[in-house]
Structures are given as structure tokens and as C-alpha cells.
Amino acid sequence: MNYTIFTQADCLPCVRAKKALAQSGKDYVAFSIEEYPAIRKLMLAVGLYTLPQVFKGPVHIGGADDLLKHLKQS
DSSP states (O other): OEEEEEETTTTTHHHHHHHHHHHHTTTTTEEEETTTTHHHHHHHHTTOSSSSSEEEETTTEEHHHHHHHHHHHH
């Protein structure tokens, strides 16, 4: 199952999350909130205020620290 990550330029936790996924051999798709401003509006509407936000399929994992914990458990 693929991962989806919502990111932003110059976001060190975003870089860390993408690096962790790549090093774990996980496929992911990244969407920048600068390129897709509607994503940011949706995130704010559902109470997600920080970046990155990572999903595995439809399941919300959380931010970079949450992703690192998730990867260690799987």
C-alpha cells in the first residue's frame, strides 16, 4: 500500500519523513501545499495544522515522528 505525504518547501521534518520512507523502501507520493493550496484548506478544516502529514492508504499516520514510530513497528 502506498504512502501519501503532504509537504512544504523548506520543511525539515518533511525532508526527514520522505528520507525515512525512501530508506525503508516504501513507495510514496508527495504533494506540496504550495502547488496544491486546496490541500492546505482541507487540512485546516479537519484540524491538521502541521507538516508533514502522512497517510498509508486511507489511514492517517501523523507527522514525521509518528511516521518513524510506524516504520519501526512494521
